[in-house]
Amino acid sequence: MGLSAKDSVQLKETLQIAVVKCSERCLYQSAKWAAELLDSLPDLDVDALSETAGDQLHPIFAPNHDPAEAEREAQELGQYLLAKSYFDCKEFERCAAVFLPEPLLASLLGAAPNETQASKGKGKAKASSGFVSESALPNISQKSLFLALYAKVMAGEKHKDEDTEMIMGPQDSGAVINKQLVAVSRILSMWFAQRKDDEGDYPASQGFLEYLYGMVLAKEKNDNLALEYLMQSVHLFPWNWGSWLEITNLISRVEQLTKVARHLPQNIMSFIFHANAAVSLYQQNPELASSLNDLLSIFPTSSFLLTCKALLCYHSKDLFAAEQEFNKVLALHPQRLDSLDHYSNILYVLNRRPKLAFLAHLCSNIDKFRPESCVVIGNYYSLLSLHEKAVQYFRRALTLDRSCLSAWTLMGHEYVELKNTHAAIESYRRAVDVNRRDYRAWYGLGQTYEVLEMHSYALWYYKKAAGLRPWDSKMWQAVGSCLQKMGRDRDGIKALKRALLADSYYDSTAAASFSSAGAVDRMSQMDPEVLLQIASMHDRLDEEDEAKAYMELCLAQEEGAANAEETGPSSGSGLPLGESMALNDSPGSDAGGDGGDGGVGPDGSGTGxxxxxxxxxxxxxxxxxxxxxxxxxxxxxxxxxxxxxxxxxxxxxxxxxxxxxxxxxxxxx
Structure with a gap:
């Protein structure tokens, strides 16, 4: 997958425009993402640049295509610069007041009930309402309105953090909300209602107010309407990475991703979004790996895409390849702290103590008050078995950013080590609140309830984890063990057989995606612990022939894959492995990570x-x-x-x- 010189120049100009437009609206994370992607483009040939450039004005400096909007922006330039300077200084209330002073907001929000009633009526009733009129909102540009409303949202987030108790304190229930969301949501609904014509269509927009409205609706848990507005946003302006991230956060299943992908614009951003969303959903297949490689052929040094590739290896349980990919990212971008918390998890599982110490020292030197730095240092202390110190750093990460998923989950692991089960459960629950796709938190809840011998609760949480990671043997092994303790041996056998299938799936996927030599050798090898559990449950069900077959298969794992295949269960030994896929009560990581502990030798020679x-x-x-x-x-x-x-x-x-x-x-x- 390559681009012609003309396409490369066009892509470069588009990314430059994206950086400027996002920076103008104080969307700094989106601007940074676009700038990093722009920087990862290979240098263009001088002749190609001269042919395409000519004497034309660079698109960055071209005026707004909408003459009415261009006129408003020109008139408001002084006010806009003042408001943006306030935003940059984190004076969000002053920024919003430049375009939306408090008396105006009070009058607008006081009329909101009329708007609500009008919106429930038919078209004529809505037209007759005095609220939805040209004078209802100030006649300012979309850019200024976005900046004012976005400043309101940020002010609400700031006050929310100030009103929230200390992490895991007696009043820290996670119930504090952003009080500005209702006001911003009402004003945006007024703005869109005011623009709608008689046929229900909207005139062309810049896409940023749709993004803001979708983000606010998502925070209000109105997911379907939020997704609708966010998809409008990416159609109008596809280069705002924040819109794509919000869509990713609203997608919880692979089926939903496939459904949404049909309605997205077909451009390079859609490919990047699809790859990132698939990695976030823990997918791993040769097509996804191929798609990432194609994108890296266009952006060869993109830290974001290289990180996605590393996480793909991580989710595929190829930890050594994931470590190498993160090493490459760190070598290319040594000051970049984003996603280093995932790298520290990999080093922790691989027991790379010197490397983890180096990474913690590096993060501390760059910025010790970044959440990622605190998580890396916490992981280092956890590897040293200094669990109290680890908890201290995970709490510090959450003080800096309460939505830091890694910190909530890892702090739950540390509380498990400290035998503080109630604090562990609360940590895992907060992790699930941040991201319901975090299988590690669901698995941790299952482990904690199993320690408390509450097996029904544990089974429910294990099933949630297995639903998110259906091809992870550890998830199904946990489900099977829990069913065994509950006396449900028949269902437990099905779950454990699925665990055996999951191991072979991961190994074959790793081999196909990354050409891992070790994975090919492991494909026919199975975990003797799982085989022993299956045999024991068959024995309790008085099915001696099946029990004998699985005991022989367990014993054969000492010698390796070839012997295991020869000694496998005969056709008369109960259910074949494939039938375990039909586990009737299926829904929808462990504390150590994804490291797998089947006991198989690294050279495929058996467990001994x-x-x-x-x-x-x-x-x-x-x-x-x-x-x-x-x-x-x-x-x-x-x-x-x-x-x-x-x-x-x-x-x-x-x-x-x-x-x-x-x-x-x-x-x-």
């Missing part, structure tokens, strides 16, 4: 002797005794003596098997 395989060997030895296969029982008992697990019982079993064999020989002779 483990506690699970020794338990399986003991069961098979006893089964052989019941079946009067004393040679097999004696051999397995001798192996158990060498394993060093349950040696005394193994010796007794071996003596009994030998005595039975001697007795049988005496009877024969």
């Amino acid at each position: 002797v483990t506690f699970a395989t020794s338990k399986a060997r003991m069961w098979l030895a006893k089964y052989a005794m019941r079946a009067e296969d004393y040679d097999t029982a004696n051999r397995l008992a001798m192996e158990l003596c060498q394993d060093g697990v349950e040696v005394e019982e193994a010796k007794a079993l071996m003596r009994e098997a030998r005595s039975r064999m001697e007795l049988a020989d005496m009877v024969e002779h």
Whole structure:
């Protein structure tokens, strides 16, 4: 996927316009994102630039295409510069008052009930209302109105933070709201109602007020209407990354993403959005990896796209590849702190203590009061088992930004380590409030309730996590273990079989997407712990043939994949693995992360002797005794003596098997 010289010049100019337009409206994060993307474009050929440039005026300096808007902006230039300077100094109330003074706001909001009643009537009733008229709102430009209303929203967020209690304090229930949202929502609904013509259509807009209205509606939990306005915004001005992020936050399922994608503008921003949204939904497939590689061919040094690729590896459980991708981002952008909290999670799971120490030191030197820096330092203290210090830094991150998802989830993990289950549950709940797609928080809630032996609650939360990560074996293993403790062995078997399928799915996906040699070797290997649990539940259901087949399969994991395939369950051993996909009560990370603990050797050579395989060997030895296969029982008992697990019982079993064999020989002779 490449661009011609003309397309490259056009893309460059478009991104420059996006940076300027977003900066003018104080959308600094969107402006930064567009500027970073612009900077990642390769340098254009001088001849190509000269051919396309000529004597024409650069689009940045071109006047507004709407003459009425251009005239208003020219008239308001002095006021606009004053308001923007107030916003830059974080004097949000003064910024809003430049264009929307308090007396005007009071008169407008006082008329809001009339507007509400009029909006419920038919077209004629709405037209006759004195509220929706040309004099209802001040005749100012869209840019000035956006800046004033956005300043109101930011002032409300500032007051919300001031009114909120300390993190996890007695009054910190998460119930404090932004009191300016209602006023901003009403004014925007008035503005759109005022512009609507008799046929219900709107004249051309700049797209920013639609973005602001969608953002406010999303904060008010009016998701469907918010999505409608945000999609209008990206059609009108697709280069505002904030609009795309708001749409991403409103999408909770892959099916919803597919449905929304049909109604989006077809341009490069749609491809970037789709890749980012798919990564946010924990998707991993060769098509997504290919799409990211195509985008990186256009923006080869884009920190955002490289981070998406690293997170794709992370969600695919290829932690080594994820570490390498983050190393590349850090080498290209050593002062960039965005998403380094995810990098610290990977280093934590891989137990890279020196690297994590270096990363914590680097973040502290750049900006110790960024939430990402606090999370990285907290992870370092957690790796040192200094859990109180880790909690202190996670709380500091949340003091700086209460919507910092990583800090809520990781603080819950630390409270679990400190045996403070009530604080852990509250931390996980707050993480879910921030982002309901965070499977780690749902899984953490399940773990915490399981510690409290509240298995029904634990099962519900585990299922939520499994619904978000349907191909993660740990999720289904947790569901199966919980069902086992509740005595629901039949459902538990289905869940654990799905865990075995999930392992093979992740390994094959990693191999296809990233050509991981190790993944190919692991595809046929299974977790002996899961196999032992399945066999034990079959045993409790008095299904000895199925139990024996899975015990043999568990034992075969010591030798590796080839032996496992030869010793797998026969066609008569109960449900095949594929049928576990139909787990009837399915809905819709663990504290250590996504590191996987199946016990498979890194070279695909098998697990060697483990506690699970020794338990399986003991069961098979006893089964052989019941079946009067004393040679097999004696051999397995001798192996158990060498394993060093349950040696005394193994010796007794071996003596009994030998005595039975001697007795049988005496009877024969």
